[in-house]
Amino acid sequence: MDQRTPVRRTARAAALVLLVLTTSTGCTGGVEGRPGAAGLRDPYFPKLGNGGYDVTHYDLALDVDPAAHRLRGTATITARATQDLSAFDLDLVGLTVESATVDGRPAAVNRAGQELTLRPDAASRLRRGSTFRTVVRYSGSPRTLTDPDGSQEGWLRTADGSVALGEPTGSMAWFPGNNHPSDKASYDIAVTVPEGLTAVSNGELASRRTSGGTTTYRWHTGEPMASYLATVAIGRFDTKESTTADGIKVFTAADTTVAADSARILARVPEVVKWEAERFGPYPFSATGAIVERSGDAGYALETQNRPFFHGPPDAGLLVHEMAHQWFGDSVTPDSWRDMWLNEGFATYAEWLWEADKNDRPVQGRFDAAFEDDDNWAFPPADPPTAADISQAPVYGRGAMVIHRIRQAVDDDKRFFALVRGWTKAHRHGNASTADFTAYVEKTTGQDLTELWNTWLYGRSRPASKD
Template sequence: MPRSVPSSARSVVRSAAVRSAVVRVCALGLLLPLAACGGSGDGGTGGGDDVGAAGVGDPYFPKAGNGGYDVHHYALDLAYDPDGTDDPDGTGRPGGADGPVLSGSARLTARATRDLAAFHLDLDGMTVRRVTVDGRAASFSREGQELIVRPAARLVSGRTFEVTVAYAGRPKTLTDPDGSKEGWLRTADGAVALGEPTGSMTWFPGGHHPSDKAACDLTVTVPEGLTAVSNGELRARRTSGGRTTFVWHTAEPMATYLATLAVGRFTVTRSTTPDGLPVHVAADPTQAAASRSALARLPEVMAWAADRFGPYPFSSTGAIVERPGDSAYALETQNRPVFPGAPTPDLLVHELAHQWFGDSVTPRTWRDMWLNEGFATYAEWLWTEDEGGPTAEETFQELYAYGEDTYEDLWAFPPADPPGADDISADPVYQRGAMVLHRIRRTVGDKAFLDLVRGWTAAHRHANASTGDFTAYVERQAPDQDFGPLWRDWLYGEGKPDRP
């Protein structure tokens, strides 16, 4: 996701404005862990001796995710009707003019990490029709965003099980703590699902915290004439009886906030990069021409990024270009970033860099967001430098020149400790996060820095990592350097650091 800088600096660091910071409420918590920091943990509230927890205890979204199990795979079989003519609640009454309808089932394959008489799934809204566990009917109840499932027989720790949820309804659009919109977003000819940080729970049940990553297969049926685009690779497309079914396969682990589904009329282009990587681009017809020049550079950007960050971690790439206004921001949805209108080259660089930083190496908690956005922002600096524009050092110095009175937001809080949920996409996370990385580069030198970055993406490929993991890794790679002042002043320090 992109972030803005002051207008006088946009010729150097060009990115779209997205979200703003408002409230500061938390004290410094350097390495606060989740309960075991994963979907397999039992932190948070709502768990008993035999009930998986209702959340994993994220510092900003404590009810996100669920304890007691670890999801390995999602199989979603959905139908979407933008005209709302389906039967969303099983009453026999069609949706009609009341709005679009999503219906179908989600089958989750998971491993119990403790004995479970009951467990939670995240699902905000929708009508649940039936739940089964290993093919047997299970009782269930609802409590806010929690779907509480009680299987017919207790699940023993270590056992792999399947839970299937049949559901339907009109998916919600959520308003984040910072005021931006996510979840299921209506478009002129369909919808687009954007999940950061918790919006994916509006359209399918699951463990919606970045620490619980899983593979996914999505089958979606839409009215003939519309296209459904998602993550991964398109495995099948078939039309019958006025409806078209698309089958998408994502083999690599994916955090649910990175899942997307875009339904509408698209101009679709399929190609390969020079090294054979499949490229799937879907652009709204009104944006296809304007997007062509930037998207033509996608193979070039991919090669550039692989040279600096290490081998590309996924089996395909591409983009989804919606109309301006369909969302207020671009998002790094896995394999296939979503853009609200034609992207600029630097915005394309930012979202493709996220495929390494955020999508493959995924934050352990939302407090670690700077590891996503600092790296993606710094990728823009490096790209600009390599394109013959201002160097990363010049960008750093221009940003540093802004005082606390002229660019107050930049120095409002340290990048590794956003005060609240409405701050995780604010300027310190992006720009000051990139400044931390530049300070590391200056400390170790250019070659050692690139070696360090490639090693980081390799060491945590398809896994989760925290700020503590990163600082420990840097110190191991450069044991002769003292990073203590850098971490203290730039990563965790309050206010504007003294001139470096």
């Protein structure tokens, strides 16, 4: 009907009734708005994350009994509504929710798989743009999850405690949240453990206090962090604290059984941070360090923010790789899991650069070896076929080849590293996609690099020549 056509009074009345029903009775308890989406439709993990709000801060208080494999937690989540909300979801697996409030008022709780749906009471008004606080109290035995590629994450038991690893989905095994890399927040994490054990997490150690047979460690992460980068490691550790010449606080923790073997490489953390800062731009966080567990406690290393996790003492190449993620992945975080090659390609290329600088092994030689490796041509790094493939060889090796081809296209090392530093500055503490990156490179270089992207980033077969 044309907007200029007169509307009869009965039609107006019907429309008014419909409006009232939609805004009042359409939501339980008379809360206005609509439910936030259950899942952000990530290309590989469509149920991860939730719509309708943006988390700004997590305050997690955990009481952990490793021997009994029990956790009791309180998650206080501060968020901003991005729409008028009648209900919203958090991601949580396995643990029992004992209570939930929104802005101090009890909220109705519903569980369905990994979705925890909270519906505020009638007095709540979660308007678009408003800030609200959710408190969830929960407990239970946190689960170890199995990834599509067969690796384990979530809450893992160790020989003398436990460790929480979250890439790509595991954080929902130990705290409720908006579990997608596109929603970053600051964190305070307090962990209470039996006296004699140490609890290590992200950021700066704010305090430790022992009382009544337990010790509480409080950690603060002021810069935004994606949920998959949050960690807690509990056990018997040899810890060391220091401060770099640039004022960055260093905290390293090594399981007592591997502390001696780890000491020399962990002492190089400040050296690696300084070396990478010269190439990638200022270190993006106030704290750095590492966590080293026994080799049997997990099957992989992970770039947990401020404090990468290692399964056994790492060599220099692995340390360089995980520390490079502090720029690529932790500070500049992918928009979705399809963009993971931006993390791994740059971190792998950092290894190549280190080898060239420290061991006189030319980057071109590493590029040539990667080109000849059939595994790197299984699929395009920017388009893995399934969730099981996002951590496979092309994302790493061929991702690094893409970076080297950009360097060759620029044909000037000074301009190339200025481009890299510009990228980490432009998206510092934010999110970026592959499209953001390719557009940035073309704008910065003034070149049309369509052929480079089509061949190296999206091409489905190895070109006839690496030149």
